[in-house]
Amino acid sequence: MAIDRELLDIISKIKDTHELEQLFKDLFTPAELDDLTLRWKLLKDLHKGVPQRRIAETYGISLCKITRGSKVLKKKDGVVADILKQLNGPAA
Numbered sequence: 001m002a003i004d005r006e007l008l009d010i011i012s013k014i015k016d017t018h019e020l021e022q023l024f025k026d027l028f029t030p031a032e033l034d035d036l037t038l039r040w041k042l043l044k045d046l047h048k049g050v051p052q053r054r055i056a057e058t059y060g061i062s063l064c065k066i067t068r069g070s071k072v073l074k075k076k077d078g079v080v081a082d083i084l085k086q087l088n089g090p091a092a
Helices: 005-013 017-027 030-048 052-059 063-074 080-088
Strands: none
Touching (some): 030 063, 030 080
16 A cells, blocks of 8 residues: 555654654554554664564564564665664664
8 A cells, every 4th residue: 555645745844753753643553653663673673783583582573574674674775774874874
């Protein structure tokens, strides 16, 4: 399913993090926000070179979820790896 362009435009224009946080709380359930936060944490850990099994143990998640995250970081046209490089430097 494609993400609604209007929603993307709205999100991209929000500069106040408190307002953005409130929008996310209004749009997503607590469980969805937890999933989103967990996905970001495991992507950051993978980028830092943390072994997949350690990530699975740390967060109590399956290796399948972590493998998906690993594939995201390897995408040639993906932006997540680029964002993480800007935040943390090159991958380990």
